[in-house]
Amino acid sequence: MDKPDSPLSSAERSGDEPFQIEFEGRAMPARHGDTVASALIAAGVQVLSRSLKFHRPRTVFCLSGSCGSCLLRIDGRPNTRSCQVRAEPGLRCARQNAWPSADYDLLSAADAMFPIGMDHHTLFTSPRPLNRLMQKMVHQIGGLGRLPDEDTAAEGAPSAVCKHVDILVIGAGPAGLAAATAAAHKLRGKGRVLLLESQSEVGGSYLCHPELGRAEARAALQRAEDEGVEVLVATAAFGFYGEDRHREQPSEQRGLIGAASEKVLYKLSAERYIYATGGAPQNLLFVDNDRPGVLSGRAVGRLLACHGIRIGERPLVVGNDEFAESLTAALRRSGQTVMTIDGERERLVRALGGTWVEGAEICDDKGLRRTVSCDLIVIAIPPAAASELLVQLGASVELRQPGGFVVKADEHGRTAQQHVFVCGEVSGTMATLAAAAAGARVGKCVAVELVEQRRAKASQPAPG
Amino acid sequence: MSEKCIVCPCEDVTLADVEQAIGLGYLDIDEVKRFTGLGTGPCQGKLCMVVTCQLLQKVQAADPSRRDRQPESQKEPHPFTPRPPVVPVSLYVLAAGKGADRER
Amino acid sequence: MSASGRMPAAAHRLASEAETVIIGGGIMGLGIAYELARRGRSDVHVLEQEYLTSGASGRNGGGVRMQWSTELNIRLMQESMEICRDFASELGINVWLRQGGYLFLIRGQAELAQLERSVALQNRCGVPTRILTPQEALRIVPELNPKSFVAACYNPRDGVVFPWPFLWGYAHAASELGVQIHTYTKVTAIDVLGPNRFVVHTSKGPIRCERVINAAGAWSPAIAKLVGVELPNHPHRHEILATESLKPFLKPLVSVLSSGLYFSQSMRGEIVGGITVPDHDDGQVHLGSRLRFLEDMAADLLSVMPVLSQVRVLRQWAGPYDVSPDGLPILGEHPALPGFYLVCGFVGYGFMMAPVIARYYAELLCGGSRHPVFDRCRLSRFADGTSERELMLIG
Numbered sequence A: 001m002d003k004p005d006s007p008l009s010s011a012e013r014s015g016d017e018p019f020q021i022e023f024e025g026r027a028m029p030a031r032h033g034d035t036v037a038s039a040l041i042a043a044g045v046q047v048l049s050r051s052l053k054f055h056r057p058r059t060v061f062c063l064s065g066s067c068g069s070c071l072l073r074i075d076g077r078p079n080t081r082s083c084q085v086r087a088e089p090g091l092r093c094a095r096q097n098a099w100p101s102a103d104y105d106l107l108s109a110a111d112a113m114f115p116i117g118m119d120h121h122t123l124f125t126s127p128r129p130l131n132r133l134m135q136k137m138v139h140q141i142g143g144l145g146r147l148p149d150e151d152t153a154a155e156g157a158p159s160a161v162c163k164h165v166d167i168l169v170i171g172a173g174p175a176g177l178a179a180a181t182a183a184a185h186k187l188r189g190k191g192r193v194l195l196l197e198s199q200s201e202v203g204g205s206y207l208c209h210p211e212l213g214r215a216e217a218r219a220a221l222q223r224a225e226d227e228g229v230e231v232l233v234a235t236a237a238f239g240f241y242g243e244d245r246h247r248e249q250p251s252e253q254r255g256l257i258g259a260a261s262e263k264v265l266y267k268l269s270a271e272r273y274i275y276a277t278g279g280a281p282q283n284l285l286f287v288d289n290d291r292p293g294v295l296s297g298r299a300v301g302r303l304l305a306c307h308g309i310r311i312g313e314r315p316l317v318v319g320n321d322e323f324a325e326s327l328t329a330a331l332r333r334s335g336q337t338v339m340t341i342d343g344e345r346e347r348l349v350r351a352l353g354g355t356w357v358e359g360a361e362i363c364d365d366k367g368l369r370r371t372v373s374c375d376l377i378v379i380a381i382p383p384a385a386a387s388e389l390l391v392q393l394g395a396s397v398e399l400r401q402p403g404g405f406v407v408k409a410d411e412h413g414r415t416a417q418q419h420v421f422v423c424g425e426v427s428g429t430m431a432t433l434a435a436a437a438a439g440a441r442v443g444k445c446v447a448v449e450l451v452e453q454r455r456a457k458a459s460q461p462a463p464g
Numbered sequence B: 001m002s003e004k005c006i007v008c009p010c011e012d013v014t015l016a017d018v019e020q021a022i023g024l025g026y027l028d029i030d031e032v033k034r035f036t037g038l039g040t041g042p043c044q045g046k047l048c049m050v051v052t053c054q055l056l057q058k059v060q061a062a063d064p065s066r067r068d069r070q071p072e073s074q075k076e077p078h079p080f081t082p083r084p085p086v087v088p089v090s091l092y093v094l095a096a097g098k099g100a101d102r103e104r
Numbered sequence C: 001m002s003a004s005g006r007m008p009a010a011a012h013r014l015a016s017e018a019e020t021v022i023i024g025g026g027i028m029g030l031g032i033a034y035e036l037a038r039r040g041r042s043d044v045h046v047l048e049q050e051y052l053t054s055g056a057s058g059r060n061g062g063g064v065r066m067q068w069s070t071e072l073n074i075r076l077m078q079e080s081m082e083i084c085r086d087f088a089s090e091l092g093i094n095v096w097l098r099q100g101g102y103l104f105l106i107r108g109q110a111e112l113a114q115l116e117r118s119v120a121l122q123n124r125c126g127v128p129t130r131i132l133t134p135q136e137a138l139r140i141v142p143e144l145n146p147k148s149f150v151a152a153c154y155n156p157r158d159g160v161v162f163p164w165p166f167l168w169g170y171a172h173a174a175s176e177l178g179v180q181i182h183t184y185t186k187v188t189a190i191d192v193l194g195p196n197r198f199v200v201h202t203s204k205g206p207i208r209c210e211r212v213i214n215a216a217g218a219w220s221p222a223i224a225k226l227v228g229v230e231l232p233n234h235p236h237r238h239e240i241l242a243t244e245s246l247k248p249f250l251k252p253l254v255s256v257l258s259s260g261l262y263f264s265q266s267m268r269g270e271i272v273g274g275i276t277v278p279d280h281d282d283g284q285v286h287l288g289s290r291l292r293f294l295e296d297m298a299a300d301l302l303s304v305m306p307v308l309s310q311v312r313v314l315r316q317w318a319g320p321y322d323v324s325p326d327g328l329p330i331l332g333e334h335p336a337l338p339g340f341y342l343v344c345g346f347v348g349y350g351f352m353m354a355p356v357i358a359r360y361y362a363e364l365l366c367g368g369s370r371h372p373v374f375d376r377c378r379l380s381r382f383a384d385g386t387s388e389r390e391l392m393l394i395g
């Protein structure tokens, strides 16, 4: 670690005075706006975690809370996504699931012992004594983080909040921000629009976009707040519960969204729902596709755009859409020597290197293979729709390549489910600006419909 | 590091593991999930499910007789049940919900 | 199980005839199929409407215990535990049995008196259960909140398993012996042509047989209706969750009988557990997840083990309990319908019972000895009024 030949080099990092966080007993510099993960990457930490069974070295992949490869013990809490925790002075963090250390983990012998994979079903099933011994050993080395520190149990009381609003928008990326803004604009203060964002800052894929970045995210947030949108950040919608109800909900309605911040449980319901949950970065299938140094395009874009961190000198970018192109251009502008392949005509077959990526083996459509040297592999392919909540509420999805399980909807974002709308990546609109445009359209349409419905109701003669 | 193509990084499930399950006749994402354990770790399938569904789709396309084993409802690729919570939530916050759900 | 073995889910076509049709590819159905085949009776078709592990057998907590209030259950579970211990070497698949014990926490004096009687009975049967003070319990699980209970009972030989591989183990071994297992094959109707003559209609066509075994768990009353039989058992949703994975720290499965709370640590390190939540029992199987369950579960779990506060829930799901009026299963041939067999009503403990029940069931069907469980658990007991309740039920 921190070797002079480390492929990690931090470009000029903007921001104010650095401060320090504690990493396994050592002080590490961080800056305002850093997450724990971004600070550690900038400081040259190559291995953030060890994998569950094989103890393979891992580092961040998605940087957006969806992949789970950045889990650290942070302030006494195990298994915490370090890419989702703001770095703060004095914060303590450490790696888990390694012995004696994450840099030199002897338990990674498991990786060599099971070269193809571990068929845990048939592993030493007989003779009996061997089977019992094996189970004991597996049990003892199993598991990820240690129990939380005892004092984490005593911290302040959490609370529960119930809210019923007119329009609930889930996901504050380009689509969700635009939808909430347009809807609030149409309602003109005559209805509540609530916007939820699971990450600690709004922006979603703006934050990964090298040209738009935080500046655009903040501008979009400002527009939303100017229209009176209520915004809850670091509050993740975690489930649609069709059978539950909460006290603030109209009696004829059932089903609510459960959402949680660090200290508050929310039970939310609305007259209309707009899901703009975006997508989760995806990896490709190739040998050693989990080697540290294989990062999603979004993570690389985000490090560059939001944290001023540039990794390595010679990245290989895989992908062929608009985002891959603008990311490639931005990396070049930052001074890197960038190679690109489209991932289709030319495919990755192997990530080469030691702990960190040092090269890649590529195969073209004629089956010819070549090896290139690189110190970063950027998987800049489109994400997979984050449609989990929608599947929970019964929306229908179809598998698209690319795009994952995309929610079926008409051009106004209307799904087959009553009062449920979608926009952005979750409905298959991939490009950032197109997603924002779709969001604005859907938000407006939802608000207009709601206003009309109310007007119609009000003009009906009272019963009796 | 020994050479592996990882499908599910959370649970260290390899492409060879998935192919073994397919070879045994497990062709549905729900079966493959359970037989290999993919999608049951910290990310709950956000990184491995789609890629596995695409593999299964290819296997079925290559061998239509396998496809016929599945009833209509299973023929189209479908995700496994997205269990809540879709992001991990602490017991501490969940416990707050019991009884105390009043608007403030 | 060997990787080269016959696929349980292979693309067989449904045969037009079989000796025995088993409805339900849960642990009961598959266990009986395997035990029959092992006795040379492999003309068996198992019909499962979805995939293996889709029913209660794929959704349970994997607890295996010998602490019961009825001698019948204690004795059966002593035998079942032995089968579980040898399952991996016999069937070639790991089931990850870990005998870390069951620790029941007792919250009230009346409850304690009742449990003392059960413990005395268990001791007479040779199960080494002990009543513990809170301080003694803390020596086994130091993370417990001693204020949350007044006493505990503990049998160090109880344990937990990983449920799924039992099904694959039985299924693969049974298929190798010639049993046909049809997944995604739903039974839609049954014609009774006469004694021991049935036609079972499925989503993949009809099949004639001499014997139908209703092993459809919580769906068994619905299957029984297809032949005009009303069963007294009914489905009840039971929810359960798993947390993120932690390094091993918790040895026993911990349970509070009065609230129906139970939790244990799986081989992979997750805390897996559930609690009883009231439900509208309308005779249908409901598998939806509720936020209310998470809240009740989290609150009770943290009252027992506060250090888990910052541990996160990874997923929740639900499975159907198959509740019988006296908490004991319903077994054997239907008195009025020769050839129609029942193996249902196992409430929330059918998984651990299955290995031993499957053995005795196969014995019975092959004309061997008739274990007393078949008299105790016959359907007609509800009409006779001869039923004795099992009291140590979780949930």
Ligand SMILES: Cc1cc2nc3c(=O)[nH]c(=O)nc-3n(C[C@H](O)[C@H](O)[C@H](O)COP(=O)(O)OP(=O)(O)OC[C@H]3O[C@@H](n4cnc5c(N)ncnc54)[C@H](O)[C@@H]3O)c2cc1C
Binding pocket: C023, C024, C025, C026, C027, C028, C029, C047, C048, C049, C050, C053, C054, C055, C056, C057, C058, C059, C060, C061, C062, C063, C064, C185, C186, C187, C188, C215, C216, C217, C218, C219, C223, C238, C239, C240, C274, C318, C319, C320, C321, C343, C344, C346, C347, C348, C349, C350, C351, C352, C353
């Ligand atoms: C949350 C939970 C926790 C539990 N914890 C434990 C525990 O710790 N220990 C323990 O021992 N037990 C436990 N149990 C109970 C245990 O899971 C069950 O008793 C046991 O699995 C029952 O097995 P089975 O084969 O009878 O039923 P199932 O596994 O439910 O199998 C019945 C099968 O029949 C199929 N079927 C239904 N209708 C049809 C049809 N028309 N055509 C074809 N197939 C059909 C279903 O799809 C299903 O797969 C728990 C149960 C639940 C729900």
Ligand code: FES
Binding pocket: A037, A059, A060, A061, A062, A063, A064, A065, A066, A067, A068, A069, A070, A081, A082, A083, A084
């Ligand atoms: S969850 Fe943090 S890098 Fe993916």
